[in-house]
Amino acid sequence: MPSRNALVFIGISVIILVSCAAIYAYWQLSANAAMPAESGETLFQVAMFNVFSMGNFDGFFTFGELAKHGDFGIGTFDGLDGEMVALNGVFYQVPYSGQVLTANYSMKTPYATVTFFEPDQTIHIAGPVNYAELQMRIDESLPSDSAIYAVKVSGTFGYAKTRSVPAQTEPYPTLAEVVKNQSTFTFANISATAVGFWFPRSMEGVDYVGFHLHLVTDDHLGGGHLLECIVSNVTVELDQTNRYTLVLP
Ligand SMILES: [Zn+2]
Incomplete structure (x- = not known):
């Protein structure tokens, strides 16, 4: 006891x-x-667009770190070595050659915008519509013109024209100078996804105002910064984002 x-x-x-x-x-x-834990409601951005585009192309933020803040987004690589498309947690690199590569986590970016994509609105567009008409249709569906939207367009691209840029070395020119020597790629009747964002006018300079989309084909063999397209039977998914984190170099 x-x-x-x-x-x-x-x-x-x-x-x-x-x-x-x-x-x-x-x-x-x-x-x-x-x-609060970072969620689909946070847009995570590496560098201000205006500062980056003036020629600040030195990567300073690893893709390993970037992956902790989003599985969806766009950007570029150290020395402006091509266009970046992040989709379903994979970071694709579309270099000047157009041969799509997969980025590894030790690589660095001088500019990127990512989020965890959790769509809260879906629109079906029968088409065919061109890029300007597509943007207008999405514009009409945005519930607010003061939020940021992650935009995903998936389906058939009857036509698409994309670009990439040649890698640069110091002293860096401006982005506008580099784009004069861009390479372009055209695609016909492809299944693809356009990934990107819509930024409100109030954020001019911080990021690219309006639509900025990068494309990756479903077979992951092609893509780039989207310049033109004609789409039919596409699904547009929008993820409204009211929180914003900016990392400066
Ligand atoms: Zn771009």
């Missing part, structure tokens, strides 16, 4: 243990409330 003292000791120990667990649980809840 345990003594009365032993029973009191066990009783007090249980009370202390339960109290500690309660305090820990409360502390965890408060910590979570104070700092």
Whole structure:
């Protein structure tokens, strides 16, 4: 038979243990409330577009780090070595040659925008519509002109024209200068996905105002910065994003 003292000791120990667990649980809840986990509602951006486009092409943020902040987005590589398309957590590189590669996590980016894609609106467009008409149709569906939208267009591209840019070395020219020597690629009747964002006018300079989409074909053999297209039977998914994180070099 345990003594009365032993029973009191066990009783007090249980009370202390339960109290500690309660305090820990409360502390965890408060910590979570104070700092929400990054979700599909956060747009994560590496570098301001205007600063980047003036010729700040040195990569400073690894794709390994970038992957922690999004599985969907666009950007470029160290030295402006091609167009980046992130889709379903894979970071594709479309270099000047057009031969699509998969980026590894040790590579760095000087500019990128990513989010965890969780669509909250879907539009079907029968088409055929060209890029300007497509943008107009999506524009009409945006619930607010002050939020950021992640935009995903998937389906048949009867025609698509994309570009990539040649890798640069220092001293870097401006993006506008580089684009004069871009390579372009045309595609006919492909299944593909256009990935990108719509930024409100109020964020001019921070990012590219309006639509900025990069394309990757479903067979992952082609893509680039989308210049022109004609689409039919496409699904447009929109992910409204009200939180924004910007990382400066
Ligand atoms: Zn682009």
